[in-house]
Amino acid sequence: MATECNGRTAIHLAARSGHCNILRLxxxxxxxxxxxxxxxxxxxxxxxxxxxxxxxxxxxxxxxALLMDRGGRYNQQTPGQGRSFLNGNEFKDPADHPVKA
Known part of the structure; x- marks a missing residue:
């Protein structure tokens, strides 16, 4: 349940890396x-x-596939203030480009 600086849990990080064994754990x-x-x-x-x-x-x-089996909903994402990821545009993860102070 703990989050890192972008509000991501271990489940976010495992999903982003594709680690099914960690997700199951x-x-x-x-x-x-x-x-x-x-x-x-x-x-x-x-x-x-x-x-x-x-x-x-x-x-x-x-x-x-594992996340979808566990109740995942991919049609409710809100990247880019409502812009759909599935509309053919490439989406850049904001966490990959931290804001410099």
Whole structure:
């Protein structure tokens, strides 16, 4: 449940990296309703673990499938203030480009 500086949990990070074994380790002990909440939890940019796995494409295909099996919703992401990731535009993860003070 702990978050890092971008509001991401370990589930966000595992999903973004495509680590299915870590996702199972984090999700399996939890009830189904809690799993669904965790895989759809937005970070400070509005990105969920499901979206981050989808963004990785083929590298995280199995992680995306696992998250969808756990109640993931990929059609409710809000990157770019409502702009759809699936409209053909490439989406850059804001966490990859931190703002310099």
């Amino acid at each position: 984090l999700l399996d002990p939890r009830p189904a309703a809690e799993q669904e909440q965790l895989v759809n939890q937005p970070d400070f940019f509005g990105l969920t673990p499901v979206f981050l796995a989808l963004q990785r494409g083929e590298d995280a295909r199995d992680a995306f």
